[in-house]
Amino acid sequence: MKNTTITLSKVKYQKEVLLIISMPNDCATKEYIKDFNGISWNEALKCFCLPYSRHVTHTLFQYLRNKNYFVDYSALKEDPKQIAPPSQPKRNPVKIREKPQQEILDRISLFRNWMYQKRYSENTIKTYESMLLMFFGFHHTKLVKDIRSRDLEDYNTNYILANGFSHTYQNQTINALKLFYTYNGMDPLLSANLERPKKQSKLPEVLSIDEVKVLLASLTNLKHKTLLSILYACGLRIGETLNIKVRDLDLDRGYTHIKSGKGRKDRYVPLPKRMCSLLRAYIEAYKPHHFLFEGAKGAGYSAVSARQVLKRALRNSKIEKSVTLHTLRHSHATHLLENGTDIRYIQELLGHNSPKTTMIYTHVSSTSLDRIKNPFDDFED
Known part of the structure; x- marks a missing residue:
């Protein structure tokens, strides 16, 4: 590792300054870099990066030197270059105008009462109820027993992602559906096939x-x-x-x-x-x-x-x-x-x-x- 050089630079991307990590294409180096908390792969920039700050750069520098990597930080002396995000096809927001069938509305009402008796928080009850109404409104022609895992994939692609909703929203939808189906004594949408969205690894913004x-x-x-x-x-x-x-x-x-x-x-x-x-x-x-x-x-x-x-x-x-x-x-x-x-x-x-x-x-x-x-x-x- 003594002869391996890792280059640090910074760019401005989507109103945020990012610390860019450039390295040789070898597995050991990549795995070591990935273990540093906060680093993630940016698919648009095709590189490993994390939010830039002076303190984070200090910590990363020391982390790399602990393994005897040579760190080229000369590019950090320059102002960050502005990188334009790749053009995205314009998405029209998708709205759900249909109501679920009455049988589903009745089930959701009973489910809401059950959550209340189980002392779920008011926020959780409201969130889960809202997400169930949206999901079954999207599939308004189907009953509870007719839903399959591909219907969730359809909803995820053509409603959640189409509207640009967050991975948290997607995760909460899965939580609501799983609990709803478990409450109704049904297999929760073939739960083994329900994959959680990958969680972003971002450091929190902090004020001085x-x-x-x-x-x-x-x-x-x-x-x-x-x-x-x-x-x-x-x-x-x-x-x-x-x-x-x-x-x-x-x-x-x-x-x-x-x-x-x-x-x-x-x-x-x-x-x-x-x-x-x-x-x-x-x-x-x-x-x-x-x-x-x-x-x-x-x-x-x-x-x-x-x-x-x-x-x-x-x-x-x-x-x-x-x-x-x-x-x-x-x-x-x-x-x-x-x-x-x-x-x-x-x-x-x-x-x-x-x-x-x-x-x-x-x-x-x-x-x-x-x-x-x-x-x-x-x-x-």
Whole structure:
């Protein structure tokens, strides 16, 4: 491997800067490269790549040098070249206008009640019901017993892919159909032949601490500021945040009780002193009765409204990164790791089942990377 050269370069592709890895065509090198978390094969560019960042480049450089590869990084000194995506045939969105047959509608109604009794989350129930209605609406001439695995392939090709829906949507459709058929005592669409879509391996977008400060400082509305602040300060999911009741807060002890988080798991999350002060001011000003964040007529605040708050804050703060509400959770976890917090503690705070889920933050954090000294440190941003 001492004589093997791996070249690093960067390109701008679909509004994202990618780190390109070029290597000799040998199996051992390819397998070693593929084991680096976040690297994937880009079919359009015909190469291995991952989202570019200074920290990721540091880590990859060290990873390659550990196996004595020679790394040519000279191209990284240049600005990334713009690569135009290959032209795609224009797809017209496919709409489903037909309703499933009444027998199927009755079955879906019973299935919905069963999920409710089994204490599935409201989001899961709504999602599965919606996906079943779409699937059987697409195959509106067929009954439940008439569906075959090729019908799922037809739906996947001519509805999901034709509309450009994500692999997550495709995966949820499979989940809904399998559970529905199992509930009805039928073979779940020859489940052995139902292949899951390949999951993308992407590193999460993360804001720096300074960017979070600018984002929150751009908010003048106390309610909006409190909402985005608690998302970041506690690393919460938006669903968990909107489900917080006033009685779930213990501002004297500095904790909030997160009930029925993802996977229906409860946990206690510490509230920073600054967050407690902000919450006291917010509660005094808005006097919420039931939900901490209330919308019209005392109902819970909606995720759509929360996304609008973030959108305005991003516009006012002039942050151009691709940021979602979940980015604040990713940023919280990354900053904890950079401050030296044990990853097992971060796992508990975030409510992750497996430490593998939390480990992704080691690839976007600068923890321990500052101890690495290599020539890339001398590059200009």
